[in-house]
Amino acid sequence: MFVILGRVLSSLxxxxxxxxxxxTLVHAIPVSPARVVLGGxxxxxxxxxxxxxxxxxxxxxxxxxxxxxxxxxxDLGRSLIDNTVIAVTISQTLPVTxxxxxxxxxxxxxxxxxxxxxxxxxEDRWIDHLARVVATxxxxxxxxxxxxxxxxxxxxGLGWFPAGGYVPxxxxxxxxxxxxxxxxxxxxxxxxxxISRMTRSSVGDVLMADHVRVxxxxxxxxxxxxxxxxxxxxxxxxxxxxxxxGYMFGWALIVEQVFTIxxxxxxxxxxxxxxxxxxxxxxxxxxxxxxLVANLIADLLYRWLDPRTAR
Amino acid sequence: xxxEAAPPALLSVRDLTVAYGGRTAVQAVNLDIAPxxxxxLTGDSGSGKSTLGLALLGLARxxxxxxxxxxxxxxxxxxxxxxxQRRSLRGREVGLIVQNPRASLSPLHMIGEQIGAxxxxxxxxxxxxxxxxxxxxxxxxxxxxxxxxxxxxxxxISGGMAQRVLIAMALGAGPRLLxxxxxxxxxxVTIQAQFLDELWKTARDVGSAVLLMTQDLGIxxxxxxxxxxxxxxxxxxxxxxxxxxxxxxxxxxxxLLSLERVAPPVAPGDAAIVLEARGLSKSFxxxxxxxxxxAVDHADFVIGRGETLGLVGESGSGKTTVGRCLLRLIEPDAxxxxxxxxxxxxxxxxxxxxxxxxxxxxFQDPLDALDPRWTIRDxxxxxxxxxxxxxxxxxLGFVGLxxxxxxxxxxxxxxxAQQRVSIARAIAAEPALIVxxxxxxxxxxxxRVEIVRLLRDLQARxxxxxxxxxxxxxxxxHLSHNVAVMYLGQIVEIGTREQIFRSPxxxxxxxxxxxxxxxxxxxxxxxxxxxxxxAGEIPSPIDLPRGCYLxxxxxxxxxSCRTQLQPLRxxxxxxxxxxxxxxxxxxxxxxxxxx
Numbered sequence: 031m032f033v034i035l036g037r038v039l040s041s042l043x044x045x046x047x048x049x050x051x052x053x054t055l056v057h058a059i060p061v062s063p064a065r066v067v068l069g070g071x072x073x074x075x076x077x078x079x080x081x082x083x084x085x086x087x088x089x090x091x092x093x094x095x096x097x098x099x100x101x102x103x104x105d106l107g108r109s110l111i112d113n114t115v116i117a118v119t120i121s122q123t124l125p126v127t128x129x130x131x132x133x134x135x136x137x138x139x140x141x142x143x144x145x146x147x148x149x150x151x152x153e154d155r156w157i158d159h160l161a162r163v164v165a166t167x168x169x170x171x172x173x174x175x176x177x178x179x180x181x182x183x184x185x186x187g188l189g190w191f192p193a194g195g196y197v198p199x200x201x202x203x204x205x206x207x208x209x210x211x212x213x214x215x216x217x218x219x220x221x222x223x224x225i226s227r228m229t230r231s232s233v234g235d236v237l238m239a240d241h242v243r244v245x246x247x248x249x250x251x252x253x254x255x256x257x258x259x260x261x262x263x264x265x266x267x268x269x270x271x272x273x274x275x276g277y278m279f280g281w282a283l284i285v286e287q288v289f290t291i292x293x294x295x296x297x298x299x300x301x302x303x304x305x306x307x308x309x310x311x312x313x314x315x316x317x318x319x320x321x322l323v324a325n326l327i328a329d330l331l332y333r334w335l336d337p338r339t340a341r
Numbered sequence: 342x343x344x345e346a347a348p349p350a351l352l353s354v355r356d357l358t359v360a361y362g363g364r365t366a367v368q369a370v371n372l373d374i375a376p377x378x379x380x381x382l383t384g385d386s387g388s389g390k391s392t393l394g395l396a397l398l399g400l401a402r403x404x405x406x407x408x409x410x411x412x413x414x415x416x417x418x419x420x421x422x423x424x425x426q427r428r429s430l431r432g433r434e435v436g437l438i439v440q441n442p443r444a445s446l447s448p449l450h451m452i453g454e455q456i457g458a459x460x461x462x463x464x465x466x467x468x469x470x471x472x473x474x475x476x477x478x479x480x481x482x483x484x485x486x487x488x489x490x491x492x493x494x495x496x497x498i499s500g501g502m503a504q505r506v507l508i509a510m511a512l513g514a515g516p517r518l519l520x521x522x523x524x525x526x527x528x529x530v531t532i533q534a535q536f537l538d539e540l541w542k543t544a545r546d547v548g549s550a551v552l553l554m555t556q557d558l559g560i561x562x563x564x565x566x567x568x569x570x571x572x573x574x575x576x577x578x579x580x581x582x583x584x585x586x587x588x589x590x591x592x593x594x595x596x597l598l599s600l601e602r603v604a605p606p607v608a609p610g611d612a613a614i615v616l617e618a619r620g621l622s623k624s625f626x627x628x629x630x631x632x633x634x635x636a637v638d639h640a641d642f643v644i645g646r647g648e649t650l651g652l653v654g655e656s657g658s659g660k661t662t663v664g665r666c667l668l669r670l671i672e673p674d675a676x677x678x679x680x681x682x683x684x685x686x687x688x689x690x691x692x693x694x695x696x697x698x699x700x701x702x703x704f705q706d707p708l709d710a711l712d713p714r715w716t717i718r719d720x721x722x723x724x725x726x727x728x729x730x731x732x733x734x735x736x737l738g739f740v741g742l743x744x745x746x747x748x749x750x751x752x753x754x755x756x757x758a759q760q761r762v763s764i765a766r767a768i769a770a771e772p773a774l775i776v777x778x779x780x781x782x783x784x785x786x787x788x789r790v791e792i793v794r795l796l797r798d799l800q801a802r803x804x805x806x807x808x809x810x811x812x813x814x815x816x817x818x819h820l821s822h823n824v825a826v827m828y829l830g831q832i833v834e835i836g837t838r839e840q841i842f843r844s845p846x847x848x849x850x851x852x853x854x855x856x857x858x859x860x861x862x863x864x865x866x867x868x869x870x871x872x873x874x875x876a877g878e879i880p881s882p883i884d885l886p887r888g889c890y891l892x893x894x895x896x897x898x899x900x901s902c903r904t905q906l907q908p909l910r911x912x913x914x915x916x917x918x919x920x921x922x923x924x925x926x927x928x929x930x931x932x933x934x935x936x
Contacts, residue, residue, distance in 0.1 A: 153403075238403075240444040247398050247439075247520075248459045248510055249432030258447040336449055337494045 037329055041322040048318050049311065053094045056307050062086070063110045063305040084110055097308065107308045109301075116312050119297050124316060126196065127293035130285065131278045131320075133210055134218035139271065142222045146229025146267075147260070150237060161226055168223025173281050177216040177288035184212050196291045213289045217281055221274045228270045232263040264335055272328030276321035350413075351376045351550050352397065352435075352518055357410035359389075359396050366392040366405065368574040374550050376517065379541070381565030381582070382554045385593060386785040389574040390554045391439075394522045397552070398435055399427045414518070433463040436511030440523035442503035446495040452506050453479070453491025456513060463514035478509040482539075501532040505539070512543060519544065522554045529655035530812065531875070534856035534866060537564055541867060556786045558597055559815060559858030562586055563866050570594055582862050597786055598860065600793060600819055612645025615773050615806045616667065616700075621676035623662050632883050636662040638830035639676070641909065644774065647800065649807040651821030651838070653814060653853070657882050659830040660810045664776040667808065668700055669693065681773060701767035705779035707759035711751040717762050718747040724769035736765040739802075741795060757788030761795065768799060774806045781816050793819050814857040818842055826850040829882050829890045832909065836916025846927070847918045848895045849875070889920070897922050 064080040065072065081087045085096070100107055106116040149158035185193035190208070197209040236242060236259050245255050283295035294313055301309035332339050350373040359367040366389045374380050384390050396407050399419045412419040414434055419427055431437075439445055446455055456475035460466055466474060472491070479487035482505045495503055504524060511519055521540065525533040541564050544551045553565060561568055561582065568585040570578035570593055578591040589595045621640040624633050637659045644650045652660045665671040667678055669685055678685040680696060688696055704710040711720055721736055722728040734744035740761040751759050760780055767775050777796070781789040793816055800807065811817050817824060818838065825835040826847065834847040845851045852875045858866060875894040889895070892902040899922055909917045910924040918924060 240439060240441055241447045243395070243400070243402065244437065244439060244445040244507070245447075246400055246428075247395070247431055247437035248462070249428050249430070249514075250458060250462050251428070254458055254462070258450060261449045262447060338448065338496050 033333075034330065037326055041326055044322060045315065045319060049098070049315055050094065052311050052314055053097070054090060056310050057090050057093070059305055061305055063307060066304045066306075067111055086110075097311075106312050109306050109309055111304045111306050116309055119309065120294070120312060120316060123292065123294040123297050126291060127279065127282050127286065127295070128320075130210065130213055130217065130291065130293060131275070131282050133214035134221070134278055134282075135271075135275055137214055137218040138221035138225055138274065141218075142225035143229050143267065145222070146226040147233050147256075147263075149226070150230045150233035153234065158230075161230065165223040165227050168219045168221075171219070173216055173220060174284050174288050176219060177213070177285055180212045180216050181289075194288075194290045196289075213285050213291060216288070217278060217285045220281070221278065224274060225267065225270055229263065229267050232266045233259060236263045261335065265332060268328050268331050268335065272324045275324040279317045279320055349416075350374060351378075351415060352552075353411075353413040354397065355411045355413075357393070357396055357412060358408045359392050359401055359405055360408050361405045366574050367396060369410070370574075370576055372569060372576060372579075374518065374552060377545075377548045377550055378567065379544060379551045379553060379565050380567045380569060381561035382552060382569045382571060383556060383558060383561055383594070384571035385787050386556070388571040390571050391522050392574075393571070394437070394520045394552065394554055397518075397520055398431050398437060429463070432459055432511075432516065433514045434516050435518040435520060436514075436516040438504070438507050438511050438519065438521045438524045440526040442500055442507050442524075443495050445507055446503060448495050451492050451494060452498070452503075456491075456506065456510050459510045460513050474513075475509075478513060479506070482506075482509055500528055501536060504528065504536055508540060508543065512547070512549065515547065517549055519549050519551045520554075521551060523556070524553070525555075525557075525560070529879070530814065531655065531852060531856040531879075533560075534858065537858075538867065540564075557858065558586075558594070558786075558860035562860045562862045562864075563858045586860065586862050593787070597790055600790055612648050614643050615646050615648075615681060616808075617643045617677075617679040618663075618667065619677045619679070621663065621666055621673050621678065623659075623666055623671060623673050627883065634883050635830045635885060636882070637666060637673070639909075640827075640830075640832050642825055642832065642835060644806050644808060646773070646806055647804045648823065649800065649809050649821045651817035651824040652808060652810045652827060653812065653817050653824060654827030655812060655853070655879060657829070657879065658827040659882075660812075660827050661778055662830075663827075664702065664778050664808060664810050667774075667776060668697060668702055670702075698770040699772050700774045700776065701770065701772040702776040702778060703760070703763045703767050703780045706783050707756060707763045708751060710763055711759060713751055716748055716750055717754075720751075720762065721747075721766050721769055724766045732769070736769055737762075739768065739799065740765045741791075755788065756784050757791060760784060760788070760792055764792075764795065764799070768803060768805070771803070772805060774808065776808045776810070778810045779812070780809075781811065782813065789816065796820060814842075814854070815859070826853060829879070829885060831890065831919060832917075833891070833919045834916065835909075835918075836914075840914065840916045846912065846916070846923050847920050848897050848923070849891050850918075 062077060062081065064077040064086070068076055068080060078087070085093060097107055104117075106120070108115055109119070145161045145164070149161040152158055181193050184191045191212050192209050195209065197205045199206050239262070242255060242259060245258060282293065283298065285291070286293040286295035287299075294316070297309065298313045300306070301313065352372075352374040354370060354372045357367055357370045358365065370393060382390055382393070392401070392405060395401060397412055399407070399412065399422075401407055407420060410420070414430065419430065422430070446452060453472055453475045456478060457468070457471035460471045460474050461468070464471075476487045476491050479490050484490050484502065484505070490498070498506070524540070525536055528536060537560060540551070543549070553560065555561060565582050568578070568580055568582055569576050570591050572591065572593055578585070578589070578594065580590070585594070586598070589598055619641055621637055623637040624635045626633055640663055642650060652663060654660045662671060666673040667685075673686070680700065683692075683696070685693070685696060717737070718730070718733050721733045725732055730747075733747055737744045737747060742758060742761050742765070746754065746758070751762065754762065763780070781792050784792060796807065797820065799805065807820070809817060809820050821838050823836065824838050824841040825832045826841065826845070826849065827833065828849045834841065834845060834850040841850060842854065845854045855866070874896070875891075877894050880890075880893070886893070886903070887906070888904045889898070889902040889907045892898045895902070897920070902922070905921070907919045907921055909919045910921070911917050912924060912927045
């Protein structure tokens with residue numbers, strides 16, 4: 031119990047450290063947001079006034095503390111550019127991105143793990159070769175290009191899926207799911223490759239282990255042996271899956287652009303172009319938090335999977 | 342009445358051939374095992390024993406394939422059956438135990454669950470009944486609190502206990518044949534003996550036949566009715582145990598047994614003292630900072646010029662730490678090491694460097710101790726004052742290697758040859774003392790015999806002294822003039838080889854030597870009365886109790902043993918033991934020699 035608490039606390043610590051680094055770096059960007067708001071021909075006085083009004087003339091540490099104080103009270107602040115409430119922006123965009131990532135993640139796991147297990151059991155047979163081809167394609171096709179090809183094939187060619195755009199749940203489950211299918215596939219294929227290769231090598235190692243040989247010699251059924259094998263092979267797969275989950279948030283930004291999905295990518299890219307300091311910091315922190323949560327869950331999974339680490 | 346015919350064979354193997362890719366590992370093997378018979382199968386590493394053992398269950402380790410032959414188990418040919426039929430025979434008709442018991446259990450599943458799974462696979466039991474049966478089996482194996490043990494994971498139990506769990510699994514469904522592949526490698530000698538006694542008794546009780554595969558001829562002499570010897574995938578000898586040991590007919594067994602026939606080394610008379618350790622102690626603080634592991638506890642011994650002191654004990658007894666403290670590779674906490682009269686502990690760094698040339702060490706795993714990127718020539722040159730090709734050739738010649746190997750890298754050599762290189766490097770600086778830390782443990786039996794010969798030969802030629810550290814009692818007997826027995830960091834008995842091996846006096850030394858399986862079927866352990874039996878397993882060396890560390894397991898223990906530290910006392914025949922009751926019976930001098 032204390033271990034879990036400790037892990038949660040250390041994750042929070044990481045989050046604070048990231049926020050400090052992020053805040054400092056963002057403020058090191060040479061162009062002031064005042065320029066963006068007031069236009070290229072604004073005078074130095076106007077800019078100074080804007081900065082004073084928005085507290086940008088204070089030392090970075092003071093700005094950080096005042097922002098962090100707000101976050102503690104649940105107030106993420108407002109956009110410097112259009113004065114929208116950042117918490118609202120995030121609460122509108124995060125669910126969309128999260129849903130995309132979750133679909134891709136589930137898709138990757140559902141395909142990759144059985145594929146990896148099958149190719150380990152049938153080393154150098156057709157299924158193994160097929161898996162290798164899928165993996166090679168998966169790691170070598172760029173995500174944005176895969177997205178474009180899927181649009182060309184599935185939307186323009188076959189006409190089964192919308193070519194882009196986001197249909198909310200409120201418009202019906204089927205149109206919504208159809209609109210999420212191609213983005214999920216193009217985001218997930220890379221991770222199918224990574225996770226299936228890891229599963230194959232991990233299961234392959236366990237199949238060579240003494241205890242599997244002994245289980246065969248004891249006359250256990252294939253199903254029973256598969257249970258032993260899976261449990262023992264799972265730890266490295268969990269590691270890779272957790273890391274994949276975190277990386278997916280990064281790649282999701284590109285997929286959202288290709289499929290014009292109103293997720294966090296639009297909010298983040300806009301903020302970067304407009305030097306909207308607080309929005310950048312908040313959005314990146316949310317992504318960091320997702321990464322940390324994924325790793326925390328992976329950690330707890332290890333403890334459950336492997337009694338040797340649960341001490 | 343009909344005349345009694347020979348009983349039909351339980352297992353009958355004909356022309357069995359197994360290959361890995363193009364390499365044949367088992368070549369047209371024929372063998373028969375009668376019901377209830379215990380057959381030993383021996384041979385050097387790589388002779389095909391394990392492959393044969395697996396093939397008897399219709400299995401092969403990938404990429405191996407069973408190419409031809411038949412394996413008849415009670416008449417039916419296992420190899421012609423379908424996979425599901427074979428699977429139902431495995432475990433029910435024939436069981437398997439392999440070496441490395443802990444790796445033989447799935448590390449992430451509770452042991453009760455794993456035993457239960459085997460029982461359910463062969464007996465008409467439901468989940469709850471199988472679990473209950475698993476607990477019963479654990480209880481019958483003498484594990485206390487079997488309900489709790491059933492919920493333990495393999496890393497939570499000792500190696501000896503894991504091996505017993507595997508017996509429970511292998512014999513749970515009552516197979517008539519048990520294939521045991523090096524079942525005791527990696528176990529300590531006393532645990533090995535306990536385990537084999539149990540296996541022998543269980544097999545005799547239920548009438549199971551056993552095929553016992555081992556490189557240790559001591560195990561074969563002690564427990565087997567018949568001996569098979571394998572070499573290069575073929576069976577080259579098949580004889581009744583007594584006849585086999587009286588006159589081994591194949592080259593392999595003759596070589597292994599040849600050491601037994603050579604007279605042991607003679608102690609040089611009145612040797613000058615090369616090294617003396619007084620009150621040597623070393624403890625390690627464990628990671629949590631509070632617990633203390635007493636690795637070496639007041640060790641006193643002397644080594645004379647040209648003499649070998651054998652240091653024996655089970656794992657965790659502190660013998661390796663003693664060796665490292667002598668070279669100050671580990672800094673001792675207390676005590677003195679006098680080397681050629683000088684105190685190692687007070688030596689300046691420059692002196693210490695000079696002294697270290699006079700004391701060399703040879704480690705257990707030669708490949709770990711040799712830099713894989715260097716050639717043999719570089720490795721030996723480094724130990725010389727200056728590079729000297731002629732001297733390198735000479736040293737390689739000393740250790741029986743062709744000087745041409747000088748240009749090779751360690752990996753290109755066999756483990757035995759690598760260990761010879763380690764020894765060549767050690768003798769390069771003409772040391773007065775060589776610490777040999779389990780130098781033969783990582784070697785095959787044949788290589789072991791050769792290294793023992795080499796060490797004896799070098800000692801006769803160069804007059805160096807050895808501290809020979811080993812858990813292998815046979816090797817120690819072949820090399821040592823004096824022997825010290827260690828238990829949980831203390832030397833509990835030290836005397837001449839004859840004193841220790843013929844008539845040990847300390848209860849632990851007695852138990853250890855009783856567990857020694859000599860390759861001599863006329864001295865079988867199973868025929869001896871068990872007077873030296875100790876209870877339980879070695880306790881953890883952390884936070885030891887006051888008094889004698891053996892008191893909890895000792896048949897001789899009296900009340901005072903539990904409270905009073907036992908001093909090392911000299912008996913009338915000159916040996917020293919750390920056991921007050923035995924020393925007093927002997928009428929030893931009352932003043933303790935050392936605290």
